[in-house]
Amino acid sequence: MNILVCIKQVPDMESKFKINGAGSWYDSGDLAWRMNEYDEYAVEQAVQLKEKTGGDLTVLCIGPERVKETMKKALAMGCDRGVHVADDEFFKKDSFSIAAVIAEFAKTKSFDLIFTGMQSQDRGSGQVGVIIAEMLGIPSVTTIVSFVFDNNTITVKRELEGGLKAVIKAPVPALVTCQLGLNTPRYPTLPNIMKAKKKELLSIPVAELLNVSAHQETTSLFFPEKKGGGLVLEGEAGDVADKLINILKEKTAVLA
Amino acid sequence: MKTLLVAEYREGKLQGSVNDLMAFAQKVGSDAAMFLVGSETDLPKFQGPLYLADVKNCGEYNPDVHKQLLLDTIAKVKPDMVVFSHSSYGWDLAPRLAFALKASQVSEVVDVVDGVPVAPVCNSKLRRKVASKTPVAILTLQAGAFGLSEESTGVPVIEKISTTATGKVEFCGYEQAEMGGVDLTKASVIVSAGRGIGKPENIAIIASLAKALKGEYGASRPVVDAEWAEHNRQVGTTGQTVSPKLYVACGISGAIQHLAGMKKSEFVVAINTDKDAPIGEVADVLVVADLKQFVPILTEKIKAL
Numbered sequence: 001m002n003i004l005v006c007i008k009q010v011p012d013m014e015s016k017f018k019i020n021g022a023g024s025w026y027d028s029g030d031l032a033w034r035m036n037e038y039d040e041y042a043v044e045q046a047v048q049l050k051e052k053t054g055g056d057l058t059v060l061c062i063g064p065e066r067v068k069e070t071m072k073k074a075l076a077m078g079c080d081r082g083v084h085v086a087d088d089e090f091f092k093k094d095s096f097s098i099a100a101v102i103a104e105f106a107k108t109k110s111f112d113l114i115f116t117g118m119q120s121q122d123r124g125s126g127q128v129g130v131i132i133a134e135m136l137g138i139p140s141v142t143t144i145v146s147f148v149f150d151n152n153t154i155t156v157k158r159e160l161e162g163g164l165k166a167v168i169k170a171p172v173p174a175l176v177t178c179q180l181g182l183n184t185p186r187y188p189t190l191p192n193i194m195k196a197k198k199k200e201l202l203s204i205p206v207a208e209l210l211n212v213s214a215h216q217e218t219t220s221l222f223f224p225e226k227k228g229g230g231l232v233l234e235g236e237a238g239d240v241a242d243k244l245i246n247i248l249k250e251k252t253a254v255l256a
Numbered sequence: 257m258k259t260l261l262v263a264e265y266r267e268g269k270l271q272g273s274v275n276d277l278m279a280f281a282q283k284v285g286s287d288a289a290m291f292l293v294g295s296e297t298d299l300p301k302f303q304g305p306l307y308l309a310d311v312k313n314c315g316e317y318n319p320d321v322h323k324q325l326l327l328d329t330i331a332k333v334k335p336d337m338v339v340f341s342h343s344s345y346g347w348d349l350a351p352r353l354a355f356a357l358k359a360s361q362v363s364e365v366v367d368v369v370d371g372v373p374v375a376p377v378c379n380s381k382l383r384r385k386v387a388s389k390t391p392v393a394i395l396t397l398q399a400g401a402f403g404l405s406e407e408s409t410g411v412p413v414i415e416k417i418s419t420t421a422t423g424k425v426e427f428c429g430y431e432q433a434e435m436g437g438v439d440l441t442k443a444s445v446i447v448s449a450g451r452g453i454g455k456p457e458n459i460a461i462i463a464s465l466a467k468a469l470k471g472e473y474g475a476s477r478p479v480v481d482a483e484w485a486e487h488n489r490q491v492g493t494t495g496q497t498v499s500p501k502l503y504v505a506c507g508i509s510g511a512i513q514h515l516a517g518m519k520k521s522e523f524v525v526a527i528n529t530d531k532d533a534p535i536g537e538v539a540d541v542l543v544v545a546d547l548k549q550f551v552p553i554l555t556e557k558i559k560a561l
């Protein structure tokens with residue numbers, strides 16, 4: 001099996017965000033970076049598949065130098081090699097351009113299976129995986145919460161609304177986009193972290209793979225207007241609890 | 257401006273999200289047509305042309321076939337915008353269409369300002385305006401972001417469509433969520449645990465508060481995915497939709513998929529260390545505190561009442 005998993009590095013969502021000077025994206029200073037949550041499930045599933053069928057597992061990530069830290073985690077989880085597509089301006093690219101870069105890399109590699117997250121936590125577009133598959137002309141299934149590979153066929157469950165699932169079969173080569181809860185992503189062990197340091201981590205400048213122009217542009221980034229405007233309580237826990245109890249007595253019937 | 261609205265059908269029923277699509281068309285003041293792979297037994301109350309493919313032949317989930325039907329319809333309608341719901345149907349089909357049409361797709365649109373769609377970034381902490389550079393733009397709409405002001409009463413003018421296209425994947429059937437156990441929809445108080453509880457043992461803190469308030473405890477998705485709570489306790493789009501008298505969200509950031517399941521609660525209290533957590537937008541009271549410290553104190557005080 002020749003497997004590719006595509007990951008993205010995203011900021012911790014609990015960060016305090018600031019808008020950059022151009023007003024077009026968030027400022028990347030002072031942020032803690034991590035692997036996109038959905039991609040952790042993609043990496044885990046790819047590693048499990050590789051462990052079952054043997055073969056070779058490549059992890060690909062587009063971004064500046066710092067994304068190598070996140071790639072090292074994927075390598076420590078069990079990916080065999082890393083491909084870093086070096087791009088300091090990746091945050092300006094739309095889903096179509098990102099997908100085009102990955103498809104350009106993948107088109108000559110005959111991957112049997114490609115895993116991506118169903119969306120990124122920062123942009124949440126949920127497009128990249130599907131577009132890669134369309135560009136490569138292979139089937140894709142989105143939002144999977146269960147994955148079985150057998151006899152050159154994948155049987156997956158797509159998650160729909162309200163807990164309903166759809167069972168889908170597709171032949172390989174195929175691409176799947178992974179949803180939260182697909183599996184339990186492993187924690188890299190210390191020996192595996194050490195081993196990961198020796199694994200191949202190739203860098204390719206994005207210009208070598210990018211041959212399309214963007215379909216869209218983020219023209220401005222801003223904070224949403226605060227509409228809620230509920231009461232904010234802060235301070236010593238006992239005092240706050242008393243205040244909250246008084247509010248509940250006044251505004252609800254639950255303490256009556 | 258012309259829009260094509262893509263309605264959806266599941267388990268033999270038209271999905272309610274069609275109202276979001278119609279509200280959107282109303283808001284942007286467009287000349288709208290609708291597309292549906294469905295049946296005449298359950299039609300949208302849409303005033304205008306409806307391009308209808310028979311779900312019996314085309315399947316409820318068959319992306320390649322639905323894509324071809326859409327491409328044929330688009331060739332006739334020549335819309336400037338094709339609009340889906342940001343649902344499991346929409347986010348799966350829209351990018352396939354976008355690629356085929358070489359069109360820009362803007363996902364999870366929450367608003368349109370001066371004709372430019374606005375989409376959330378970083379769990380709704382930020383928003384961005386996205387300008388499309390292609391002749392046709394594809395949008396998927398966040399559930400509930402566009403609401404109909406009044407019940408629609410239209411009657412569609414049906415044009416039947418079909419295709420000989422076949423799909424690359426095989427739909428083998430639906431699997432229902434397992435039921436049984438606690439029924440959150442009946443609880444008048446729900447105290448929910450989010451990832452902020454940190455470890456499974458802390459479910460006990462949440463359950464004690466729920467008990468003191470004579471309610472049930474619920475959970476956000478990561479807590480259920482980690483198997484710290486059963487699936488029937490999950491609140492949100494892929495879990496339960498609840499509307500208790502009181503909802504207490506502990507260590508829950510307030511992602512849209514969680515909010516969709518609890519925003520109709522009568523009174524919402526959030527307990528979170530992050531003052532900027534999006535849950536603050538729907539909370540009547542936001543307590544900025546570490547839940548591990550605060551919740552036990554609150555529980556003791558309530559018990560002592």
Ligand SMILES: Cc1cc2nc3c(=O)[nH]c(=O)nc-3n(C[C@H](O)[C@H](O)[C@H](O)COP(=O)(O)OP(=O)(O)OC[C@H]3O[C@@H](n4cnc5c(N)ncnc54)[C@H](O)[C@@H]3O)c2cc1C
Pocket residue numbers: 014180449450451452453475476477478479490491492493494495496506507508509510511512513514517527528529530533545546547548
């Ligand atoms: C298609 C789809 C469907 C989904 N369906 C659902 C669904 O049905 N239900 C659902 O819940 N999610 C759903 N999700 C996931 C959703 O997007 C979020 O990932 C999820 O709701 C986050 O859960 P959380 O708030 O518990 O965790 P996080 O987002 O990680 O937030 C944890 C919060 O805890 C706070 N915190 C941390 N430590 C403490 C502490 N000691 N004291 C107090 N606060 C603390 C943090 O500030 C943060 O705000 C779905 C996602 C997708 C893509």
